[in-house]
Amino acid sequence: MPSEPRPLRSASVPWWSNAEWQQMKSDEGCPMCADGSLVTNEHSDLIAELPFSFARLHRNQAQAGYCVVILKGHATELHELDHTRLAGFWYDVAAVGRAVTEIFQPVKIDSLVMGHRCPHLHCHVYPQYASDDPLKVVDISAGSLRLRSEQRQDRISQLHQSIQGQ
C-alpha cells in the first residue's frame, strides 16, 4: 500500500471531506502503519529501525540524503504524544539529520512535519545544499532523481552505519 506522496483519494474542495479526513486520521487502513516498517515500499527504503521510529531513505534523491522518519505506532499530531515518545521521536530525527550532515555535508537540514496526504506522524529530513536557493519555497516533491539499485543500497548502508555509530 502506498504511503506518500500519492494521495489515496482526490482532494475535496478544498481540504479532504470531514469523513475522509477522520478516516485518514484513524489507524484503520493507515498506509504508513502498513508499509512504514517494510524494507522497501513504493516511496522509500528502510535505513534503520530506531527506538521510536523507522528511518527511511526517500526514493526521490533530488536532494541527496532526503529521508523520512516515521513514528512507530499511529498518531497524527505532536501534541498527542506523551513526553517520552515526543522526546524519543525527535532524538531519532536528530540522529538522522546528523547522519545526513556527516555523509552529504549539506548547508542546512530542514525538518518538516506536515502529513496532509497521510496524517500518520512523520518528519521529512530534507537537506539544503550550496546549489539551492535559500529564498525559494521548499517543495519536498520538487525534482526527480531515482538512484540505481546499487547506488541506493550504498546510500542506505552509509546512513545506517552513521546512525548506528552515534
Added chain:
Amino acid sequence: MPSEPRPLRSASVPWWSNAEWQQMKSDEGCPMCADGSLVTNEHSDLIAELPFSFARLHRNQAQAGYCVVILKGHATELHELDHTRLAGFWYDVAAVGRAVTEIFQPVKIDSLVMGHRCPHLHCHVYPQYASDDPLKVVDISAGSLRLRSEQRQDRISQLHQSIQGQ
C-alpha cells in the same frame, strides 16, 4: 533588528556565500538572539516565555494562530542540541500546537523547521484549515492578514492562557 522573513543580505548564487552563511550561523549579530525574546518585534509578538523557547504569534495571521517557537540560546540544527534541550524544545512546540488546536480548531498542525534566512533554530507552528488545499505546497509567506492591535492582543492572551493552563 529584524528576524524573519526579510533577509538581511541579498542571496548569493544560489545559497548565501560561505562567508555570509558562516556569519549568519554564528551567534554574533544573530537577529533572533537579539529580538526573539522581545514583547514585540517587526515580525511577531511574545505569547509566552517557555522553559526552552519563546512562543510568539506571527504578525501574518493569514493562517489563524500561526506561531513561531524560537529556541532560547543560539543553535542552528536540531542535532546540535543535547537530549534535554532537544526534548524540551519539542515539548514547548507541542504545547503551542495544542493551544492553537484548542483555540482555532485547525484540521492539521504543520511543524516546520527551516531557517534559511535566519539559522537560529525555530519552528513554525503553521495550522491548516478546512478551507486550505491539502495538496498545495506549504508556503509560510503566503497571504497577508494583519490584525488590529486589540485583536492581536486578544489572540495573544488566549494562546498565553491556553499554554499556561496545560
